[in-house]
Amino acid sequence: MKWLSLLMLATLTACSGTRALQASKNVPYATLEQTVQLGASKEQVRLALGDSTAIRFDSGNEVWMYTYPSPSGAQGEYVILFGADGVVKQVRQGEVYKLEH
Amino acid sequence: MRAFLPLLVGLLLHSTIALAQTAPTQQVPQVKVDATRDPVDKSYRKMMQGVARFERDHALAPQASLRFRLLPRQPGVDMSGVQLRIAGDTVSVPLPLAADNSFAPVRNEQALREDAVLLANRKASTMSWRAQVITPGLPPDTRRLGDLRLECRAGMDSGLISNDPQIIAWLSSMLYSTDKVCNQPDGNYLFFADRPLFGVTLVHGERRLALPFKMLYAGGEQTPASLPYCDCQVLLDHSYYAPLWDAGWPDDSLLELRYMDEVAP
Numbered sequence: 001m002k003w004l005s006l007l008m009l010a011t012l013t014a015c016s017g018t019r020a021l022q023a024s025k026n027v028p029y030a031t032l033e034q035t036v037q038l039g040a041s042k043e044q045v046r047l048a049l050g051d052s053t054a055i056r057f058d059s060g061n062e063v064w065m066y067t068y069p070s071p072s073g074a075q076g077e078y079v080i081l082f083g084a085d086g087v088v089k090q091v092r093q094g095e096v097y098k099l100e101h
Numbered sequence: 102m103r104a105f106l107p108l109l110v111g112l113l114l115h116s117t118i119a120l121a122q123t124a125p126t127q128q129v130p131q132v133k134v135d136a137t138r139d140p141v142d143k144s145y146r147k148m149m150q151g152v153a154r155f156e157r158d159h160a161l162a163p164q165a166s167l168r169f170r171l172l173p174r175q176p177g178v179d180m181s182g183v184q185l186r187i188a189g190d191t192v193s194v195p196l197p198l199a200a201d202n203s204f205a206p207v208r209n210e211q212a213l214r215e216d217a218v219l220l221a222n223r224k225a226s227t228m229s230w231r232a233q234v235i236t237p238g239l240p241p242d243t244r245r246l247g248d249l250r251l252e253c254r255a256g257m258d259s260g261l262i263s264n265d266p267q268i269i270a271w272l273s274s275m276l277y278s279t280d281k282v283c284n285q286p287d288g289n290y291l292f293f294a295d296r297p298l299f300g301v302t303l304v305h306g307e308r309r310l311a312l313p314f315k316m317l318y319a320g321g322e323q324t325p326a327s328l329p330y331c332d333c334q335v336l337l338d339h340s341y342y343a344p345l346w347d348a349g350w351p352d353d354s355l356l357e358l359r360y361m362d363e364v365a366p
Contacts, residue, residue, distance in 0.1 A: 024314075053314060055321050057338040058176075059297065061361055065314045077314055081299050081361055090363065092300050096313040097344060099286065 024077075025052035029068040032078045032093070040088045045080065060084025070095050142218040142225055144260060145187050149213065151232060151259025152206050154279070158254055161247040161352050167255055168233040170203040171221070172293060173335050178227040185222075189215030201295075203233050229332035231293065232256035239355070244292070246303075247352025249343045253283035253290045284346050291319060297338035297361040305354040312356075316342040 027049055035048040042062070053065040062082040070076040074095045081090040148169070155167040173180050180202055187194040192211045196204045196219070209217075221228065232255040234248040257279035282288040301312040315321065319333045319340045333340045338361065344350055 053321070055318050055337075057297070058335070059338065061297065061338065063299070063314075063318070077311070079300065079314060090299055090361070092311070092359070094311050097303055097310045097316070099313060099315060 022051065022053050024065050024067045025050055026067045026069065026075075027052075027078070029070070029076070029078070029093075032066060032068060036078070036080055036088060036091055038088050038091075042082055042086050045088070061089075068093075074098075142220055143230065145189075145209075145212050145217040145219060147258075147260035148206060148219065149208065151255040151257075151261070152208070154258040155232070155234070155251060155255040158251055161251040161254075162234050162236055162245065164238075165234045165236045165248055165251070166205070167251075168199075168203040168205050168235075169259070169261070170201060170231050170233045171198070172202070172229045172231060172332075173227070174229040174332055175227045176335050178223065178335075180228075183221055183223055183228075186220055187212045187217050188220045189217030191215065192217060230256075230259075230261040232259060232261060242358045242360070243355045244343075244358065245352070246343060246345070246350055246354040246356065249292060249356070250283065250345050250352065252292070253288075253345055254279055257282050257290070286344075286346050288345065289320070289342060290345065291333055291340050292343055293333070293336045293339045294341065294358050294360070295339070298341060298358060299361045299363070300359040301341050301343075302357040302359070303344065303350060303354060304357055305350055312341065312344075316344075 031049070036045060045064070049066060054062060056062045061084060064080045064082070066078045066080075068076045068078055072095065076094055077096050078093040079091065080088055083089045151169075152167060171180070171183060171185070183198055183202055185196040185198060185204060187196065187207070187209060189212045192209065192215055194207060194209055194212060196207065198204050232252045234251045234255065236245050236248050239245055257277075277288075282290050298317060301317065303310050303312060317340070318337055319331060320342070323331055323333070323337060328334050328337065331337075341356075343356060
């Protein structure tokens with residue numbers, strides 16, 4: 001039974017996978033700065049920048065992430081927090097720790 | 102902790118139960134079942150293994166002490182008034198909880214001999230557990246990387262995986278050793294902040310680097326279907342991974358936590 005369970009686990013592992021985040025959209029930094037203002041609505045941001053990586057939480061908050069080419073040549077992340085009321089509450093941006101995998 | 106293992110096991114468990122029902126009768130060891138115990142209560146012996154690991158690797162956080170903390174696992178669970186005790190055949194030792202639902206481990210030889218469990222006055226599936234290692238005197242809203250490294254090791258050795266059927270513990274121990282989870286980039290040991298997170302910045306001396314989006318919110322890979330199998334179910338927006346494996350960031354590195362409820366500058 002143990003071996004059967006292991007076999008089933010291996011099968012499940014092979015076929016289950018997880019939902020990949022929607023690929024982040026690469027946008028010039030100047031466009032991000034110009035578009036994303038505190039108080040802007042999700043629709044305004046979506047219309048101007050298009051869809052990108054996003055997570056919605058039970059609280060109603062949503063976090064969206066765009067990427068941009070930074071001056072150093074690395075990729076920066078531009079992260080936007082929408083409150084439950086659907087408008088921009090916070091923004092952060094910068095180069096990020098590089099994952100090895 | 103292991104964000105995806107519980108989902109796999111949830112699926113596997115259904116299959117395993119079905120198989121067990123149709124398997125031929127065979128001689129099996131007799132197990133005494135105490136009906137008052139929740140079958141997924143934490144093993145006291147396992148918890149003390151975590152204590153031993155903490156003592157062995159204390160150099161990672163020499164000023165810190167070890168506590169364990171109960172966290173909400175399911176929506177709507179009331180975390181006020183939780184009571185916890187070590188329960189063996191003859192021994193019962195209350196474990197007083199602090200306001201944050203953490204407690205200091207207590208060594209009790211009788212409880213070890215009796216293979217006692219940790220019993221709470223909540224269904225085990227409603228709560229999750231973590232080791233807690235906090236160096237005193239850190240700046241507000243920061244965590245120290247060495248503390249997190251030690252939390253991972255003590256937590257894993259304590260068997261503090263999600264409160265799910267015991268088959269998870271068996272599978273987890275096979276698939277995910279402490280060293281693998283705590284020392285490899287794909288170890289994916291989840292940490293939880295006290296409030297919803299907007300960002301985490303790694304800091305050491307003059308170096309400052311934000312953790313990527315993929316290291317927040319359980320990697321962003323949870324779906325409505327998989328979320329109930331993650332012990333981040335109600336703490337998804339509190340969750341983050343830390344670069345435990347990266348020797349380029351020493352133990353004294355800090356993680357600065359920025360919260361969603363902060364007012365934008």
